[in-house]
Amino acid sequence: MAKKYIDVMDTTFRDGFQSVFGGRVLMDDFFPAVEAAKMAGINHFEFGGGARFQSLYFYLREDAFEMMDKFRKIVGPDANLQTLARGVNTVMLDTGSKELIDLHAKMFKKHGTTTIRNFDALNDIENLKYSGDRIKHHGLKHEVVVTMMDLPPGCHGAHTVEFYEKTLRDILESGIDYDSICFKDASGTSNPQKVFETIKMARKLVGKDTHIRLHTHETAGVSVAAYMAALEAGVDGIDLAVSPVSGGTSQPDILTMLHATKGMNFDLGGLELGKILTYEKELQGCLEDYFMPPEATMVSPIIPFSPMPGGALTANTQMLRDNDIMDKFPEVIAAMQEVVEKGGYGTSVTPVSQFYFQQALNNVMQGPWKAIAPGYGKMVLGYFGKTPVAPDPEIVKIASEQLNLEPTTEKALDLADADPAKSLESWINRLKDEDIEITEENIFIAAACQEKGIAFLQGKGELNVRKISEMKKDCEEGSSKMGSGSYTVVVDGQKFSVQVAEGDADIQVTAVNGESAAPAAPVAPTATSTEGVEIKALLPGNVWKIVANPGQSVNEGDVIMILESMKMEIDVVAPKGGVVQSINVATNDKVVEGQVVAVLG
Helix, strand or coil: CCCEEEEEEECHHHHHHHHHHCCCCCHHHHHHHHHHHHHCCCCEEEEEECHHHHHHHHHECCCHHHHHHHHHHHHCCCCEEEEEECHHHCCCCCCCCHHHHHHHHHHHHHCCCCEEEECCCCCCCHHHHHHHHHHHHCCCEEEEEEECCCCCCCCCCCCCHHHHHHHHHHHHHHCCCCCEEEEECCCCCCCHHHHHHHHHHHHHHHCCCCEEEEECCCCCCCHHHHHHHHHHHCCCEEEEECCCCCCCCCCCEHHHHHHHCCCCCEEECCCCHHHHHHHHHHHHHHCCCECCCHHHHCCCCCHHHCCCCHHHHHHHHHHHHHCCCHHHHHHHHHHHHHHHHHHCCCCCCCCHHHHHHHHHHHHHHHCCCCCCCHHHHHHHCCCCCCCCCCCCHHHHHHHHHHHCCCCCCCCHHHHHHCCHHHCHHHHHHHHHHCCCCCCHHHHHHHHHHHHHHHHHHCCCCCECCCEHHHHHHHHHHHHHCCCCEEEEEEECCEEEEEEECCCCCCCCEEEEEEEECCCCCCCCCEEEECCEEEEECCCCEEEEEECCCCCCEECCCCEEEEEEECCEEEEEECCCCEEEEEECCCCCCEECCCCEEEEEC
């Protein structure tokens, strides 16, 4: 009897890069490996979308659409090129209007995509209807998704086989048009027995002719067992990667699964060991200069207590390193269980995984529930859709008070569609104001990436790639002299923000309110003199936008400026009515925790 053919999607160049390097891999560095993958017989790739869309504009000064075009040219017209979309969020962290959701599908079709895997982190079917419709409308294959994870110990109410059956039945009854079904576990925490029972359940519901896939990560150490369980239960496809971006926080290695299925009745994509070895060797050469975060290569037995998905884990640790607070990582992971439980059990996958991490970080840095992360708060208030179970009422109350928003049961799509700022016209006008060429690609880049998208289109994008050679060079230069830039120093237990420059420059040293170097709650304004109230930075980060100007009258709660930290937009608000005496920073300035950013009279 012929072996059952199992379709293997190679996630190396999307999820693999995201899970290991936070998506920060330059296209010219990895394209030779794409050619090698093609020569190895791989014909199904995940090549874009998800966080890999924004990361190109945020960190690489590269155009995701150009990358997709070049990828398609390498692999040829017949390859199945797949991207990842987040329902009404598409490839944005915020919800999109109908116009933006339609433009997403149109642009991804134009730039080489064959299939879009479409998921909602809350498993709210309403968030999949219109996005799925637009995917099919533009001639793409639609892979509809049920998102999975195991709940932290002691938590109950969702993410059981029965929960997934209800979700799948809701998809079937909704009339959503799809070509395949994927069960997606971004945190790799679903136990193998549950995976087996879930795939068996799905096969019974949809019949033998529907293509069913499983996606997981090695993060918690059970991915190979989960895939074996899925194969035994009748799955048709699995996602794999190749070294050095396999295992750890990424997908299992193709070679690992070829070994695991030896002697069994499965043909994994017709792939051959020798050809995959050649491909892996090429990729290793392409990536040898890239810094490999230690946590990207590890299996962590505590991940089910978080749960932190592989694709977000390394992106977040990269940001912690960038902000010099990597020492807080263990505390943040430990704080996530409560955040997940009180948040309503949305699946830990973008954007919800980021909301969990941001809230856990806030709870660590400022005290439990002292500062609600905007995304997390809007989630528990219903602005991203309906959570699997009702969020904790006390957290809903705190979020409502802090964000000045009422809970809602309106559909996320309807809310987004009613927001003028999410219209095509709004972004066309913004491009006109910035004297940027009006194209559909530029409109979508700006809408999806906001200020960083505008900066990219203006040629001002940030390049932030961690390469070993550059890190060594920086260390060597740093051993002989201190480079120009902003630094935080501690003198006799007092923290200071110091600007350093070469030559005869105007050097500035600013006391960060004379505070101790020990972590403090930096949100609170501090009255240090009769002249005004000093307002401090919430977290280390960058000044994204200055809203108020010196001399301007403001009311209590008015936004003075917006900081960007850890993918969060953090409003700095007036603690009382008054007049802005000074703005102590400029747009794009880096700020440290506790730094005075404005003074209010």
